[in-house]
Amino acid sequence: MNRTNQIYLLKRIVTATVSLFIVSTAVFAITQILPGNAATVILGNEATEEAVKEIEAQLGLNRPLWQQYIDYMIGLLTLNFGISLTSQQPVMSMVWPRFIRTLQLAMVTMGMTVITAIPLGVIAAKERDSKIDYLITTSTYLGMSVPSFVTATLLLLVFTTGPFGFLPSGGYTPISQNVIEWLQRIFLPALSLTVIVMAYVLRQTRSSMIETLESKYIRTARLKGVGESKVLFNHALRNGLLPTVTVLAINFGWLMGAVVIVEEIFRYPGIGELIVIAIRNRDLPVIQAGVLIPSAAFIFANLTADIVYTWLDPRITMGDQ
């Protein structure tokens, strides 16, 4: 890695940290204008004024806003998101195990996407304008046009009841407890997301592979008499798949949002299901953590993609685009 790249990566890390800081501030600001305050959430609407005041003093909500903000930010630095308004548990202890389950769902989705979309994209690029290519590209329109709640509900309907109903309709089994059952329960939610992510990754893979296969160095390799499969695997793939890395990172961000829907439908106890519950209960600290942690994960995924990009392609000097 040369010096320019080092500086670039350092800059990226600083930017990511600043974004994280500002996103936290934004989440704090947005949750401040939430209708209905925390005390009434705990006590219900018929609470007496004194009781409300007492709870507000307990939660520190009667202090000036800037003080609440500073406390909130200091809390974040120590990964302390406060106490849930409804369950009275520390938010971190509720959110973290769920976030790990959501990450499992995201990883399985990404894994299924990579092993299906990349080969199909490469085939479509190689057989450009053939019937296979046409079939693959047309089906990506379908994947790009279907909302996640539609794929999830339809898969739930087809594979949990009736003649094909051989899968459980939801829930979660820890992987340490029973791997088969874990897989059975995670498969449908992951598939509902894969169908969609696949379309984007496939299109990107196809178009960047086409571009690579038409480039001069590939022509040179062919003219030198390198075999077609060697051209593909040794020369074209590494460069052709570079943009796919970025698309995977972007789709990871999409996944962090889409899990809300899919987890709700399959009753998968991840962070998305928790957000829906927290919104219903107006549980402020949980909503804050539920939005912040996935956003942080997305920022981190983008940073990782950039690092992987420079690492995969030493020719690229980043930062001067």
Next chain:
Amino acid sequence: MTTKENNWRANRQFWTQKALNLVFANPKVTIGLAIIAPTIVLSIIGSEFTSHGPLETNPADRLQGPSGQYLLGTDHLGRDILSRIFLGARTTLLIGFGSTALAVLLGVPIGLIAGYFKGTTDEILMRIMDIVMSIPTLLLGLLILVALSSSTTNLIMAIGIVFTPRLARVTRSVTLSESKQSYVLAAKARGESHLYIMFREILPNVTSPIVIESSTRVGYAIMVGASLSFLGLGSGPPYPDWGYMVSVAREHMYSSPWILLWPCLALLLVIMATNILGDGLKDALDEKNFQ
């Protein structure tokens, strides 16, 4: 006939010709419009032609399959699904086009200002846009809606805000290259105001990328809107959209799957049509056929 009138006529002919070329030159544009245009018409007047109104309940006929009387069957209150699909199209399309329009209205000026003034202004505006984009789309929409309370108007606002950075980015990048052109330098030399240069000189020359970006956004906006409605954060009765209809239908999906199927299919068809249209516009405008 005055020259002005003549000019106007020639202009109108010119634009009609261009529009016709665009619609028929590219099959993707034709297919997309062939689906979207009738949907818009049916969303407005469709309910007039169905045997039962969208709000008319017939408890005796609840959860029926498709029949001659109810072409797509009935829901859990015995309402005609076909006319409810037409009713739902209204809100669904309104959310898709409305939020995209809002994103254009907010994003294009931001992009123009950032690309035209460059330097610190550009840096600050684009960093803000980056930050908005670093919150996953659905989560940001969710957060805004929770803060604003759920309604169709707020849903449009939320999605409009979420999509603003993407339009700002596209506009900025084309404005950056466009503002180096000699016509902009000439306008500056003439002493035109910044506002005039941005909106009267640069904007007309950067419409193609903006049209392309916003047309690809519409389908996505419909999808996000339907997802948020599905979670109960958007339009509910009396003007439900298709996302809300799916969430209601889920309670009865095991006994009568078709109530679920129709709004799903409708969403799929309309989103696909907008995506194909967007793709077609991209091909057509990128080829510079339309300049």
